[in-house]
Amino acid sequence: MESSSSWVKARHHFVFIAGLATALVLAFSIENRSYNQVLGNLSFKATEPIPFREARMLTDEEYVWAKTAWQYFENNYQDNTGLVNSVDGYPSTTMWDTASYLMALISAQQLNVITQTEFDLRMEKALVTLARLPLVENVLPNKAYNTQTLAMVDYTNQDAPDGIGWSAIDVGRILVPFNILIWKYPNFNKQVNKVLEHWKVEAMNIDGYLFGSRPKKAGSGFDLVQEGRIGYEEYAAKALALMGRDVFNALRYADFLKLITIDGVEIPTDNRDPAKYHAHNYVVSESYILDGIEFGSDSISRIFAYRVYKAQKNRFDRLGILTAVSEDNIDQPPYFVYNTVFSDGKEWNAITDTGADASQLKTLSTKAAFGWYALYDTPYTSKLIQGVDTLFDQSKGWYSGQYERDGKTNTAITANTNGIVLESLAYMQNGALLNIGADTQL
Known part of the structure; x- marks a missing residue:
């Protein structure tokens, strides 16, 4: 049975669900x-x-x-960071691939492929790491990381100290396992909240649309660019909606x-x-x-x-x-x-x-x-x-x-x-x- 404190922590999500349901009805005109x-x-x-x-x-x-x-x-597990390589033997990952790992971890636990103890230890370590990642402009996760050092890298796994930008779709994907943890594994509420306190998710959500970032063509810094096409856009937006974000236009x-x-x-x-x-x-x-x-x-x-x-x-x-x-x-x-x-x-x-x-x-x-x-x-x-x-x-x-x-x-x-x-x-x-x-x- 969940403790009363867990219910208090999760209670605000019921409001988000109601908001999501309303948004879906309006956006889809069913x-x-x-x-x-x-x-x-x-x-x-x-x-x-x-x-x-x-x-x-x-x-x-x-x-x-x-x-x-x-x-x-x-x-492909990296014991020192708790992350997993995106490709066999290649020590790099993205937030999309990290989400795939977290979803695999949840699925393996549900299917009794791994023990509850192994699940708890691995999930704890991954969430602690995600709460201390270096971020692009101290805002959101970079598009790629070295799984051994946590350095921000480019897609060839070469260090990129300033990052190469963030992907709103990738971040939306990793919010799916976060939502599952909040609802089904309340003992991880604190760790999930620490990740979300570290990340500035609101920066990728503008006027109800999803925005990624990429390096400016000239000079330093990053440009924001609308991200997502039919199928992926709505998929990523649903996870944000469950966390109380205004993604009305991305859901349309x-x-x-x-x-x-x-x-x-x-x-x-x-x-x-x-x-x-x-x-x-x-x-x-x-x-x-x-x-x-x-x-x-x-x-x-x-x-x-x-x-x-x-x-x-x-x-x-x-x-x-x-x-x-x-x-x-x-x-x-x-x-x-x-x-x-x-x-x-x-x-x-x-x-x-x-x-x-x-x-x-x-x-x-x-x-x-x-x-x-x-x-x-x-x-x-x-x-x-x-x-x-x-x-x-x-x-x-x-x-x-x-x-x-x-x-x-x-x-x-x-x-x-x-x-x-x-x-x-x-x-x-x-x-x-x-x-x-x-x-x-x-």
């Missing part, structure tokens, strides 16, 4: 629950029931899959929504021009999967998610190529590729972060296959999991995927892939991870 939805000046309808998977105990094989994913975090799907037809399915895309806004508008699986397995989706995102999934299933029906696309590390230059349903005006586009063509590096994504398998109970998700269920090394964890062009394994092994594998399996057993009111401390 007419009813029959999936005849109105979104701004667009109306659309779910054409078929969404085949959500019912929660159940994991099979013996699925439990082994979870233990295999956890092995990555055992191998309708403002920049354009529906386009790909493989017979109208999917959501972001109509902000990459050339004008200096950000690519990727449509991938990951943001919708995370929204489903962590938040349980909302009335709009559950339809959008199923459409993004269905387009990938229809591509398989058309070409016979197993399709589950997301952004992923790869084991060859350029080492990171966005495999998309749609981006920058092209369907089934594969590009680098600079927009360069990477069509020869399309992959079946392990984490996307696990995510869709967790969410939907369909013959195609069974095919997806059968397509990736050998892509692991029991001593290292899950590989990132398989190349389309030759069927070879993409042998990159990462915190994000293994974290999402664990999250997906925890969802299959317990439902949405941020399921307030559910007691998972068994």
